[in-house]
Amino acid sequence: MSSTVAKAKGFKHSKPGLWLSIGSSAFGVVGIAKDVKKARLENDTLMLVNAVVGAVALVTGTALLVRELRQLGRDDVLLG
Structure with a gap:
């Protein structure tokens, strides 16, 4: 069950999760x-x-989500 909770928390901070929010x-x-x-x-x-x-x-709240989405995009470019 803890892995399900971890996946849910991870989804919240993923691109699809942010777009859903x-x-x-x-x-x-x-x-x-x-x-x-x-x-x-x-x-x-x-x-x-x-x-x-x-x-x-x-x-x-939406502005904060957009900022997090942009930061996530920058992190992906640096890692890729």
Whole structure:
């Protein structure tokens, strides 16, 4: 079982794993867009602020994943 856990942890930091994470983040945009639309329709400032903070977190997380993907690409070139 420990080898399965190790493989899963390794997948998270592999190119396919990073692309999957970036793709999952893209689906988060849909939820945030719905929250923003609902907040505007209801004139709910607090809900709008919550959606904006969520959007910022999503953008930051995606930027971190892209940076890790680029670093992984650089490491592959150096090793290859």
